[in-house]
Structures are given as structure tokens and as C-alpha cells.
Amino acid sequence: MKRFSLLLLSAMVLTLGACETKKKEADKPMVTKAKVGSVDCNKETFDKYIGEAEAALAKARSVGHEWVNTAKEIDTAKELAGQGRFDEACKDAHAGLLQGVMAYRQYEDNKNAGPRF
Amino acid sequence: MKYLILTWALLLTSAVAFAADVNPEQDRQAYQKHFTEAFKEVPLKEFTNGVYAIDPEGRAQWEAIEEFPPYEIAIEKGETEWNTPFANGKTYQSCFKWPVAEGLRQHYPYFDAERKMVVTLERALNECREANGEEAFGWKKGKLVDLSAYVSFQSRGKLIKVQIEGADAKAAYAEGKQFYYAKRGQLNMSCADCHIYNAGNNVRADVLSPGLGHPSHFPVYRSKWDAMGSLHRRFGGCNNNIRAKPFKAQGKEYSNLEFFLTYMSNGLPYNGPGARK
Numbered sequence: 001m002k003r004f005s006l007l008l009l010s011a012m013v014l015t016l017g018a019c020e021t022k023k024k025e026a027d028k029p030m031v032t033k034a035k036v037g038s039v040d041c042n043k044e045t046f047d048k049y050i051g052e053a054e055a056a057l058a059k060a061r062s063v064g065h066e067w068v069n070t071a072k073e074i075d076t077a078k079e080l081a082g083q084g085r086f087d088e089a090c091k092d093a094h095a096g097l098l099q100g101v102m103a104y105r106q107y108e109d110n111k112n113a114g115p116r117f
Numbered sequence: 118m119k120y121l122i123l124t125w126a127l128l129l130t131s132a133v134a135f136a137a138d139v140n141p142e143q144d145r146q147a148y149q150k151h152f153t154e155a156f157k158e159v160p161l162k163e164f165t166n167g168v169y170a171i172d173p174e175g176r177a178q179w180e181a182i183e184e185f186p187p188y189e190i191a192i193e194k195g196e197t198e199w200n201t202p203f204a205n206g207k208t209y210q211s212c213f214k215w216p217v218a219e220g221l222r223q224h225y226p227y228f229d230a231e232r233k234m235v236v237t238l239e240r241a242l243n244e245c246r247e248a249n250g251e252e253a254f255g256w257k258k259g260k261l262v263d264l265s266a267y268v269s270f271q272s273r274g275k276l277i278k279v280q281i282e283g284a285d286a287k288a289a290y291a292e293g294k295q296f297y298y299a300k301r302g303q304l305n306m307s308c309a310d311c312h313i314y315n316a317g318n319n320v321r322a323d324v325l326s327p328g329l330g331h332p333s334h335f336p337v338y339r340s341k342w343d344a345m346g347s348l349h350r351r352f353g354g355c356n357n358n359i360r361a362k363p364f365k366a367q368g369k370e371y372s373n374l375e376f377f378l379t380y381m382s383n384g385l386p387y388n389g390p391g392a393r394k
């Protein structure tokens with residue numbers, strides 16, 4: 001019984017500790033999580049950007065926090081890249097990446113959202 | 118054995134934390150108290166009139182519109198649809214245990230414990246069609262919303278009385294609540310940011326409506342749409358306004374949100390369908 005009580009106490013401490021860690025993490029500015037890179041672009045860097053942007057979008061979508069323009073940014077980027085306009089394409093891909101990353105961060109920050117009357 | 122005890126301890130801690138966290142009645146009382154204190158001059162029942170309970174100029178226009186209600190045609194179309202038998206000879210009434218004349222809306226949304234999901238009035242109407250071999254109507258506007266307008270009209274004056282019983286229902290409620298308070302979209306705003314913390318303030322030329330009473334008057338004829346629309350259509354529009362990708366009407370997200378939001382208005386009367394800007 002004593003051992004069980006000790007374990008229960010430890011579990012509660014661990015749970016509270018995890019909450020505190022989450023709080024500190026949430027205090028960080030959202031943008032520090034985003035990868036901000038160069039927009040000097042060619043096919044190779046575009047492919048990298050667009051891959052990361054699509055992955056970020058998929059991650060945000062998987063938790064129900066997709067922003068309304070992110071998929072459009074990515075589609076436009078692909079269209080521009082298809083026309084060989086890589087500088088513009090990378091800017092849009094980068095915008096898509098940033099939005100995807102920030103949308104996921106928004107999800108993390110709002111997991112326990114509740115009233116503040 | 119040690120790990121088994123530890124797992125149990127962790128599960129117990131989580132369960133206790135969840136149960137302590139989900140207290141719909143306490144939430145409802147706090148929610149309603151917030152609005153009745155923020156708008157002391159507004160009687161509780163008046164909140165079913167949305168923004169027109171707190172915006173005298175808008176109310177004058179709305180009252181003028183209500184003299185020739187733009188939703189009347191939808192009610193008539195809905196009544197015709199309700200009374201038209203399916204190909205198998207049955208009618209919508211065969212799917213419901215309550216007579217439509219006594220209103221159906223006050224029985225929705227409810228949590229179906231077997232299916233572990235929230236069932237809205239619109240879902241029940243479409244499921245009735247499918248059960249009788251008919252194709253489902255679109256969720257957000259058109260014939261389903263006409264039907265919903267007719268059925269809602271019969272429920273005018275009946276009190277909202279959503280019930281939340283059991284762990285699964287509480288979980289659905291908790292998800293709806295989290296959705297309501299979570300910031301989303303590129304504008305990083307929650308439903309609560311507009312309809313709790315800034316109710317009564319202006320967004321450009323529009324006064325933000327109080328969240329209390331929101332589900333009472335749907336479906337609505339909205340001048341902006343120049344048509345009728347469901348509550349889930351409005352949810353989608355709000356999400357789009359804050360630059361968040363809207364969810365599917367009648368999906369889990371908006372159904373749970375409706376469940377939470379309607380519970381918050383428990384005790385208020387239904388007064389739909391309504392007319393809004």
C-alpha cells in the first residue's frame with residue numbers, strides 16, 4: 001500500500017512537471033520555431049522548400065489547424081516553379097512552410113484552451 | 118508488476134484530472150453569468166436574438182425585416198417537403214418518435230451513446246432520408262435547411278435542454294469546448310475572442326454578437342448569403358473569416374462544437390428560424 005501511494009505520488013508529480021514544461025515551451029515566441037531561410041532559389045532549393053512546406057501543411061492538417069491560404073501558397077509555388085520562376089516560387093513555398101509551422105505551433109499552444117472569465 | 122501499478126497510477130491520475138476538468142453545468146453557469154453581468158440591462162431570454170439584443174440600431178432594422186420574414190418561404194418549402202412521402206410511401210414523421218407539431222429541435226443535438234457521436238437535427242433528417250432509400254441533401258443550404266427551418270419553427274418557445282451523460286458524451290462536449298476556446302487561423306483568433314471577450318465591440322461596421330443564445334435561432338436567412346443557411350454553414354464562415362480552413366459541415370468538429378454551444382444556452386427558448394445580416 002505504501003509502495004502504491006509512493007508510485008501514485010510520483011505519477012502526479014511527473015504529470016504536474018510535464019504541465020510546467022509545456023507552459024515554458026508555450027512562452028516561446030511562435031516564430032522561433034519556423035525555419036527562415038534564403039529565398040535565393042533554384043530547382044534544387046525549391047524542391048527542398050516545397051517538400052518541407054508540404055510536410056508542415058500535412059502536420060498542421062493532421063491536427064485540424066490548417067490555415068486557409070497555406071495550400072494555395074503551395075499550389076501557386078508549384079505553378080511558378082513549373083514556369084521556371086524559381087525566386088517567386090520559393091517565396092510562396094517559404095510562406096507555405098512558415099504558415100504550416102506556425103499553424104502546428106498554434107495547435108500546440110491551444111491544446112488546453114479554455115475560458116478566462 | 119511495478120510497471121503495471123505505475124500505468125494504473127498514471128491512468129487514474131489522468132482520469133481524475135479529466136473528470137475534474139469536465140463539468141458542463143459549472144461551465145454553463147459561468148458562461149451565462151458572464152453575459153448577464155456584461156449586459157446587465159439585457160434579460161436572459163433576449164440573448165436568443167443575438168446581436169439585436171445589444172445593438173439598438175441593428176435591432177430597429179431587424180424588427181423591420183421581421184415584419185416580412187425572409188425565412189417564411191423556407192418554412193413553407195420545408196413543410197411541403199416534410200409532408201411529401203418518400204418513394205416507399207413513408208414520411209419523415211416515421212423516423213421521429215415526437216410529433217413534428219410539438220417540435221423536434223428541442224431534442225437535438227444529443228449524444229448517441231451507441232454510435233459514440235453527436236447527432237444534430239440536420240443529421241437526423243438526412244439519416245431519415247437515407248434510411249428510406251432517398252439520397253441525402255447537402256448539409257449547409259437548400260432543401261435540408263428548408264426542412265430544418267420548418268421543423269425549427271415548430272419548436273419556437275420550447276426550451277433548450279441538451280443533456281450530457283456518460284464519459285463519451287463528456288469527451289465530445291470537452292472537444293467542442295476546446296474548439297470554441299482554441300485560437301486558430303492566420304488571425305490567431307478563437308470563437309470566444311469575438312463572441313465572449315469582444316461581444317458588443319465593433320469589427321469594422323459590425324457589432325459582435327454575444328455567444329449566449331447563438332444556436333437558438335438557426336437556421337437563418339442571412340442577407341449576406343441572400344439565402345438560408347445552417348449553423349454549420351455559419352461555423353465555416355467564421356473559420357474562414359479568421360483565415361482557418363473550415364471543417365466539413367456535420368463532421369465531428371462542428372457537431373461537437375454545436376453540442377457544447379447549445380449546452381451553454383440550456384434554459385433559453387428556441388426562436389428559429391431567424392434573420393440576420
